[in-house]
Amino acid sequence: MPPPSQSAFRPFRFVHTADLHLGSRVMSLPRADQKTSADLADATYGAWREIIDLCIREAVDFLLVAGDVYDSADKNIRAQLQFKEGLKRLGENGIAAYIVRGNHDPDDAWSRSIAMPENAFIFSSKEPEVTIHRDQEGRPLAAIAGMSFATAYIRDNLAEQFPQREEEWPYTIGLLHCSVGGARGHEPYAPCSIQDLRQCGYDYWALGHIHQPTVLDSGDPHIVYAGNPQGRDMGETGERGCRLVTVGADGAVEVEDVRTCGHLWKEIEIDVSGSEDLGILEEEIRRNLAMVSEEEGVSVVGRLILAGATTLHRELVAKGGIAALEDRLIEDPPAGRYPFYPERIVCRTVPVIDRDAALARDDILGEICRQSDLAISSENGRSRLREEISSLYQSYAQAYTNDPDDEEFDAIIREAEALLLSQLSEGGEE
Amino acid sequence: MKIRSLYIDGFGKFHDWKPSTAFGEGLTAIVGPNEAGKTTLLAFIRRMLYGFPDGRRSLNHYPPLNGGKIGGRLEVLGEDGREYILSRNGVRGNPSLTYADGTTARGLKPLSLLGPCDQVFYENVCAIGLNELQEISTLRRDEIRDRLAAAGAGNLPIREVATSLQKSADEIYVVRGKKKKINDLISDLKDVEGKIRDVKKRQGEYDEINGAIARESESVGLVEERQKAVDEEIAYLKALGQAWEVYVKREEARDALQKIPNIKPFPADALEKLSRIEAEVQRLEEEYGDLTEKHSHTEEEFERCVVREEVLGQADAIHALERKIEQYRTRVNDLKTAQLEGEQQRANLASMLKALGGDWDEERITRFDISVPAKDDAKQLRDRLAKTANDCAVQQSRLEVAETEAGERKGSLRDLQRRRDDIGDVADPGTARERLGLSREMFSEIQHVQELETRLFSVRQEEARTAEIKASIYSVRAVPSWPGILVALSALLIFVWGSLTGTLEIAGIIAFILLVAAAGIFLAGRKAGEESNIVDAAHHEGEGETLALQRREIEHERSRREEKIRSCAASLGCDSLPTRTAVEALVHAHEDAVREADRASDLDKEIDRAQDLSGSADASLNKAQEMMDAALSEREDAQAAWRRWCRERDLPETMNPDLISDLIADIRQAAGLYVQVGATRKRQEELSEEVRSFEEEIAAVANACNESLSGSPDVVLEGLIRLLRDEEEAKRNYNTLTNRLNEEREALQRTSAQYDAVKARIDAMLRERGVETPEEYREFERLSRERQRLRGSIQDAESAIRRISGEERYHDFITALQEYDPVLMQVRLQERENELREIRGTIKDVHQRIGTLKERLSGIEGDNELTYLLSREAALKEEISQVSRQWAVYTAASSLLGMAVETFERERQPEILREAQSFFTEITGGRYTRVVKPFDGSEPYVEEVTGAHKKIDELSRGTAEQLYLALRFGYICDYATSSLPVPVIFDDILVNFDPDRRKNACQAIANLAETCQVLYFTCHPQTVDDLVEATPDAVVMDISGV
Structure with missing residues (x-):
């Protein structure tokens, strides 16, 4: 596969997030007052609002969500509605969202009654899909390849199924919920290796599943776990947020950590x-x-x-x-x-x-x-x-x-x- | 390690101080009174060993009061036999350890001299304070047991810690325990899990509800379309119904219009004008009739009106009488009252005269002198009589008092004379006192003589003893030789015992030492006898001479006093030298004589005073008798004057003077009444005359008016007045009627002229419409109006139909109305309305179902409880995990402690108990021989010398204290043996022990001091003596001079 011509890139920005786990438990504190308890319980929603605000404020071109939007085991309708509401706001501001499902929110775990807005593109769970994101004039900005989890327990290496980068594709992003190299403390769903990812020839791998923000590779390609945007207990200490990625006209990539956690x-x-x-x-x-x-x-x-x-x-x-x-x-x-x-x-x-x-x-x-x-x-x-x-x-x-x-x-x-x-x-x- | 000496730079009262003696290697008793600085010194040693606490600790920091920097040096002897110097300089200064020559002890830390004995251990084990022992007497039995157990195990609070750990663990979890923390948490968690299940179940229904809503919405759309069609049909039918009524009215109007002839329209006010003129005609007719009738009535009235001129002529006279009629009536009443009053006054006068007595009449009353002087005379006489009677009574009373007093004085005098006669003849008090003085002086002298004889006796004895000493002074004292013999005998016996037991070598040495001792005793006795004889002989010679001089002085003094006694005896007439008993009796006899003489003298004085009082009482009696006689004479004079006064006024002499004022008042009242009777009679006569004159005037006027005189004069006069008024009224009426007749005639003429004019106008109106009567005129006008109304109705109906149908459908509507059947139409409308109701019910039901479903949906969408519950669940699980871990720590600690105690008791304690046992036997003076802690875990006990067992809690407090000490000593001893011995410190622990126990305890301490260095701080010299007795080589350090 020939490397893409760097001059072909048009400058653009996107936000990479994952593992929102909207409405999931946030460890409550002993003897905390009612307001603090309510604030903590709603912290995941707060972080999601922060991400949407960031996208609007920075006028990014699109948002990438790498799975685990909510915990389907909880069947939390409010979480799905809040997610939809956030996407709707993006749509109102002309921002697209590209979404893959993860093990906590596989394809079969979303409510049939909640339809996502038109600006949301949800990747298929049958096979990897590739979509070209274009600017308002219809010029291609980025190619995004992604695949969702059909069910919770995917033990196959999904990365292997991703297509090789094609010549005409502009800046290419892989969007996947997976476990690279069997990360500790997380179930080994959709296991793959860094090599599997590199082989695809993409520019940026926007990954989800690992809650600790991690950069597996900081160039050629960038392989990044955004981490969950809000820590929920002492197992998730430290800074939490999302990645604001700027791709320059020369193909230079700047990845910025932006805090979204309220606590x-x-x-x-x-x-x-x-x-x-x-x-x-x-x-x-x-x-x-x-x-x-x-x-x-x-x-x-x-x-x-x-x-x-x-x-x-x-x-x-x-x-x-x-x-x-x-x-x-x-x-x-x-x-x-x-x-x-x-x-x-x-x-x-x-x-x-x-x-x-x-x-x-x-x-x-x-x-x-x-x-x-x-x-x-x-x-x-x-x-x-x-x-x-x-x-x-x-x-x-x-x-x-x-x-x-x-x-x-x-x-x-x-x-x-x-x-x-x-x-x-x-x-x-x- | 042992402390040899110390140096204090500054600490409390100590500054630049070093004890004068070094500490002993065994026992050192540091003695000094309170405030001497023992506690300060004790604290200094402890802090030199383990450091000075910093300022944050709430302890006495003993800041240097007399200068210097806190700190100093300890000179210690290490276990390696080398001398060290441990220095501390200031609270924060690091300690330094050097050898005695000042070189640094490399590789050694200050505390390494103490081995594993840290401060906690040191305070628990090696320092015993008085408080610890005192506390034992305040503890419960089980606490004592724990304390003793702790004493044998390093004085650690094992029981408290074990209990506290168990309690902490039990609060969290106990097998089969309820209401524990873990149970509460699990129960809360289960509750939260249940709630989560419920919420999740509800969330799972979301899609199902949305599907149901979609289905319901679709079905309701179809029903709503049908509803619209039915609604339109009903509206058409209702419009026809509404138009039908209007249409019917239009048809009726058209029919009616055709039946009315065509008449020219009338002005709008035609009928009103006609009616107005007709009413005017009628009014004028009625007015003329009324005027005619009224005029005939007036004429009739005029004819009936008649006036009496004779009455009107007497008008002035009648008015004059009318003004005086009330005065006349008053006079008539006054006359009647005066008559009644006169009769009453006469009756009262007769009654009063009768009350005064039969011999009293009007004349005597007027004659009797009731003037003020006469009344005063009578009053004076009465007062004089009363005064003289009162004087007599007063004098009589005084006379009786004087008689009583004279009698009492005489009785008292007789009594005193009888008491004086009882005493008889005695000496005067002066003489008696003089004799008593002599006898007392003699008694005093006899006492002195006896004392002198006693002293003489002892001096003589002393002389005899001195003589004996002098006699024996040159003879040699025999020194006892039996101790020497005994010691030599012992040497022999030990030698024999040694040869028998095969220890001849040791026994030989001891026997030799004893023989040397026996020889020493012999030699010492002999040498003592030879010294000291010469000095004693000279001393006793001088003493003999002094005694002889004293004896002579005493004998001289005795003979002088005996002479004086004899002189006194002669004055009192006794034997030349009476005995002490006789003189004592004599003193008592003279004391009695003095008392009798004093009494007789007092009585004589009282008799003289009583005689004076009796004489003055008799004089008072005579004077009272004279006053009595004078009062009686005065009373007789007063009575004679009164009798004379009565005779002069024809009153009886026996009359009571107190009643005379009442009598005079009655006579005055009767005289007044008599005068009133006269006045009343005169007034009667005047009133009668006045009445009669008025009645004559009335009669004269009545006659002039031709009126009769029947009835009382005032009734006649009232009749005249009424008659006059009537006639005056008749006169006025006559004048009025004349005027009215003239006015009525003029009005009749005016009304007739008006009527004729109006009649002409109405005839002209009828002629204009070609009718004869007003009724015809009116019918024509009605028909004209009916035509106009019918035309309006037809137009209105057609407009209404247009409004209902709309302009476009108007003609169709009219056609439909021409064929309209109201009954059939009503049935059709009813059917459609029923159908519409059913449709609406269906729609409402569906909307209700949709509403319920949407409500559930919005509940699910807005549910923010789930996240909270999930968070709470996670927190509870975390807390359970933490609490369980805490429980595990407590339980593990509890078990570790149990295992450690078990091992210690098995491996270490038997040795400690053995040590403690020997101390306990020592301290209890051999009463208890064993301290036993059975291996089977049963209760520890002590064994008496008799073999009897006593459990720990059966021991007396005192014995428990002794056992406590023994266990502590045992532990120290064991520690010192098994590890590095360290100095132990006792702070006056024996202060509350009785002397025997103290001696035993001192012996135990002495034994302990063989193992390690003991520093015993005390303020009791007796304890120091006991310690020194138990340990002859003990060092005594007196710090009282610091």
């Missing part, structure tokens, strides 16, 4: 080593959080991880210090230009005890350290503790809990040991 999920680790006063610690945390939200420039939903050796360990872990801190941060959120919502405070502090010294002792503290080491290193010591904590995981709560794996079990034992050491040291002062 940013973030894990914040704070070293509290040496803290001796809960009030001072709280102030320290507040300063940290205010700084974080200032830096992010958006409302932040954060998980605080307190770490380090502190005399406050016992106060935090065994005397409700963590719960009190959570209450205080919810009742009186950290001052800052953007709101901060504490998702949870995880205490990974350790007591200020020289564990090696404790281990060297013949008393009960030393014995606790030895027993805990034994439980981690020997199967015999481990089995007794396993048995002790298995009662919950095998009870009526079984359906809702996961038996901790070995790594988690070790962490539990270490936490238990730290808890004991700090509690037993109580009263050991003059």
Whole structure:
């Protein structure tokens, strides 16, 4: 296949998004007020509105949606209507939308009663289709090749079915929902390799499925996962948005990340080593959080991880210090230009005890350290503790809990040991 | 590690301070009173070991009060036998560890001297404060058990931690537990899942509902088309119906028009004009009739009108009488009243005279003197009588009082004289007191003499003892030799025992030491005897002479006092030297005599005063008698004057003077009445005359008017007045009638002329239309109007039909109306209307169904609950996961603790208990011999020397405290043996122990000090003594001088 003549390109812009998951669950926060809960629940819709606003504001030529518009398992009609409404607004502004279906919203999972507006082109699920996008004068701007999921569980390599680029095609974009190289944490639907994509000779692969924004290749061709435009829990932390792509007349491609998330999920680790006063610690945390939200420039939903050796360990872990801190941060959120919502405070502090010294002792503290080491290193010591904590995981709560794996079990034992050491040291002062 | 010494740069009160002695390697007792600085020193040692807390901790930081920087040095002896210096300089300064020569101890950290003993462990194990022991007495039995268990396990709060962990875990989840956190969460989650299912089910119906709506919309379209056709037909039929009525009216009008002749139209107001003229004619006819009738009535009335001139002539006289008629009537009434009043006054006078008495009449009344002077005389006499009677009563009362008082005074005097006679003859008080003074002086002297004899006796004894000492002073004291013998015997016995047991070598050495000791005792005894004799002899010689001098002085003093006693006895007339008992009795006798003399003297004074009082009472009695006689005489004079006054006025002498004022008042009233009777009689006569004169005037006028005089004069006069008024009215009427007759005649003439003119006008109108009568004129005019109306009706009907049909369909409509059958048309319309109703019902039903479906649709479209529920579901699952993990941590911690305790109890505790057992036996003075913790996990117990067992919670508080100490000591001992020994610190822990327990505990501490260095801080010297007794080589560091 001969490479296209670069001078043939006409400058244009498009937005690439995917995995909107409109109306899907966004982890609600403990004890959040009604407005915050409603804001969070509607966050995916907010992100979609942001994308539409971006398209209109930037007067892009078209929008690419690479699957998983909504979760068909939820049969969420509102989500489909909101999607349609967004497309309608694009249509009113003369912007086209090219859409492929993903595993969460395959062809057979859309309501028959909701017809998409005329400016929306939905690719077939039978075979890859190629359409030429033209400007208002009818001159071709881009060729877009795409294929939808017919059903949720597509295990075939769809990329292989895509046609080779043809000579007369202008700037060519492949639009697909797929799993490149078996990405972790995602089902391996429509698996393919980077090579499969490269072989097609396209200029840009607009992919969906992987929620973490990822650039697999930044040129020749660009292979890009737009990521989901709104994080929904602590598994989807960090910046979320869509890609604004500008193709110059010389064929130069500029890919810009544009934030669309109204709430940013973030894990914040704070070293509290040496803290001796809960009030001072709280102030320290507040300063940290205010700084974080200032830096992010958006409302932040954060998980605080307190770490380090502190005399406050016992106060935090065994005397409700963590719960009190959570209450205080919810009742009186950290001052800052953007709101901060504490998702949870995880205490990974350790007591200020020289564990090696404790281990060297013949008393009960030393014995606790030895027993805990034994439980981690020997199967015999481990089995007794396993048995002790298995009662919950095998009870009526079984359906809702996961038996901790070995790594988690070790962490539990270490936490238990730290808890004991700090509690037993109580009263050991003059 | 052991602390050798320390240096404080600045810490609390200490500045640049170093103890004068070094700490002992075993036990050191640091003693000083309160405020001496023991606690400060104790804190200094602890903080030098583990650091000075920074300012954030709420502790006493002991800032240097007397200068210097906080910190100092500890000189310690390490386990390697080398000396180190541990220095700390300031709160934040890093500690330094050097060798004694100042070189840095490389590779060693300050705390490494203490081994694994961190601060927590140190405070829990190696430092024991008084509070810990005191607390035991405040704990419950089970708490004591826990505390003792903790003492044997490093003093860690194991029970509290285990309970707290279990509680925390149980709040989350318990096997078969209800109302736990995890249950609540799962229940919430199930609830949310149920709601999600419902919402999803509704969402799934969306397409189905849309299909149903489309189907319904299609069917309703067809029905609506049919509805339109029926609507149009009904409208046509209704229009024909409406036009039919109008059409019928048009046809009727056309028929009627043809029947009316063609008449020239009348002006619009023709009939009105005719009626107006006719009414005028009628009115004039009626008016003429009325005037004629009225004129005849007036004439009749004029003829009936007659006037009496004689009455009108008396008009002035009648008016004059009329003005006075009311005055006449008043006079007649006054006369009657005066007559009644006169009769009443006379009756009252007769009644009053009768009340005064039979001998009283009008003449006597007028004669009796009722003037003011006469009344005053009577009053004075009455007052005089009353006063004299009152004086007599007063004087009588005074006389009785004086008699009573005189009697009482005499009785009192007699009583006093009798009491004085009872005492009899006694000495005067002066003499008695003088004799009492002598006897007391004598008693005092006898007491002095006895004291002197006692002193003399002891001096003589002392002299005898001194003489004995002098006699024995040169003889050699015999030193006892039995201890030496005993020690030598012991040496022999040990030697024999050694040879028997095969330990001859050790026994030989001990026996040799004992023999040396015995020899020493012998030699010491002998040497002591030889010294000190010479000094004692000189001392006792001087003492003998002093005693002899004292004895002589005492004997001289005794003889002087005996002489004085004899002199006193002579004055009192006793024996020359009476005994102490006799003098004591004598003093009592004289004390009694003085008391009797005082009493007799007091009574004599009282008798004199009573005699004076009795005399004055008799004088008062005589005076009262004289006053009484004078009052009686005055009363007699007053009574005689009263009797004389009565006689002068013909009144009885026995008359009560109090009644005389009433009598005079009655007489005055009767006299007044008598005068009134006279006045009333005169007024009667005047009134009678006035009445009679008026009646005569009335009679004269009546006669002039020819009227009769029947009836009372005032009735006659009223008749005359009425008659006069009637005649005056008749006269006025006559004049009026004359005027009216003239006016009526003129009106009749005017009306007749008007009638003729109007009659001529009506005749002219009838002639104009060629009719004879007004009725004919009217019929012609009606027919003309009917023609015009019918023509209008026909035009209106045709316009209405055009409006209903429209101009285009007008002729078709007329044709249809010509063939129109109202009954058939009504039936057809009814049929169409029924059909339309059915169609509308159908359409309404369909629209309702569509509305319901759309409502469901809009509910689904606007449903924002699903996302919220999904989010909540995710959050609950996350929370369950977190809570479960938390539970796992608590449970794992609980298990780890259990396993650690189990291992510790199995592997370490037996050794600790063994150590503790020996301490416990020591502290309890051997009463308890064992501390047992069975391996089968049953309750620990202690065993008495008798073999009896006691559970921990059966121990007395005191024994529990002792066991606590023993366990702590045992733990320390075990730790020191198995690890690096560290200095242990006791802060006056024995302060509440009784002396025996304290001694035992000190012994235990002494034993502990063999294992590790012990620093015992106390303010009780007795404890220090006990510690030193238990450990002779203990160091005592007194810091009271700091």
